[in-house]
Amino acid sequence: MDDIKAQLIDVAQTLIQKLGYNGFSYRDISAIVGIRNASIHYHFPTKADLGAAVAASYRERFMERLASAKEDETDTYNLLSFYASLFKEALDQDNRMCLCGMLSAEVSSLPDLVAVEAKRFLEENLDWLSRQFAIHANNGDGRLSEGPETEAALYMASLQGALILAKGLGDTGIFDRIAEAALGRYR
Amino acid sequence: MDDIKAQLIDVAQTLIQKLGYNGFSYRDISAIVGIRNASIHYHFPTKADLGAAVAASYRERFMERLASAKEDETDTYNLLSFYASLFKEALDQDNRMCLCGMLSAEVSSLPDLVAVEAKRFLEENLDWLSRQFAIHANNGDGRLSEGPETEAALYMASLQGALILAKGLGDTGIFDRIAEAALGRYR
């Protein structure tokens, strides 16, 4: 991939995580990257194209990191803890939301192209989490009160919500307390 | 309060819940209310004024409904279930987010006036929930694995996140499954 194209995606990702899809403009990117905003249209003809590319790249990178963690770590509890740390990472970097949590909140005002990519992120994450919860239950490491799919949805919702509370309250610490409590159910 | 002023707040609230603060304009309100957008400035000089008024009114109404429910219902488990139904309500009405969940996600691009009101909503909600969890624990109805403040934060985060997942996935049902699982911890 083009160096500049990758850079545009990277900057746009940060802007969406901070300001939302409706909160950033090509001009904001220009100011950071040092390219004229007309030039961005050469790489991404429409804002929807850029948004979709950002969401797709975010999802791929996220799933790659999960796959890589899965190779190094066999304990499901630790894997679930690692999963939470990926969300915390966004918060630590300039108070960002999860990209796809942000997009999901805005979904009613999103181009279909973008909405579809955000949806796919959620689906793949829920699938991955469900598998870990299923393994966790099979190991007898902890009893789940719900099926793995529901536990996956509850866990992910807790983390997305924890980001919202942390941002709204301006209190990073509350993310940790929520994440720890959510994870604690599976100890 | 002015009839028209109340109507402007009501319409703006719906628009923010659906599209976000950055996703709606005075023009959108004009189109719905049937008033010229210049006239809106008479009632709310700036968009920040309107946003803050919307958030304040939303919070007041929300807390009133909680207070009123508290009078009719003494069982804390049922109260917590009622609390979740207030969030579900938004989803059922045209796929809306919680107003202050939406604002919290956008907080980095919000005027201070608006951010402060959103924060206050979260604080008052967490206070209210903490009190119910404290009562619940005292009654011996269920043991909490965390302190009431943390349980409150976890429960609220689960519901805010459940709205995000439901919107992003286009699946209202997942909200119910998450809410029920979250509540189930306190059975």
Place this chain on the structure above:
DNA sequence: GTCTATAAGATGATAGAC
């Protein structure tokens, strides 16, 4: 209180030179 008119700037996007 609501209107028309208008300002001043931002926005996504295109045309055409280099």
Place this chain on the structure above:
DNA sequence: GTCTATCATCTTATAGAC
């Protein structure tokens, strides 16, 4: 591939008539 120039449109907001 990036630039300048330009477009049509939207945005928040103000001035002044009614």
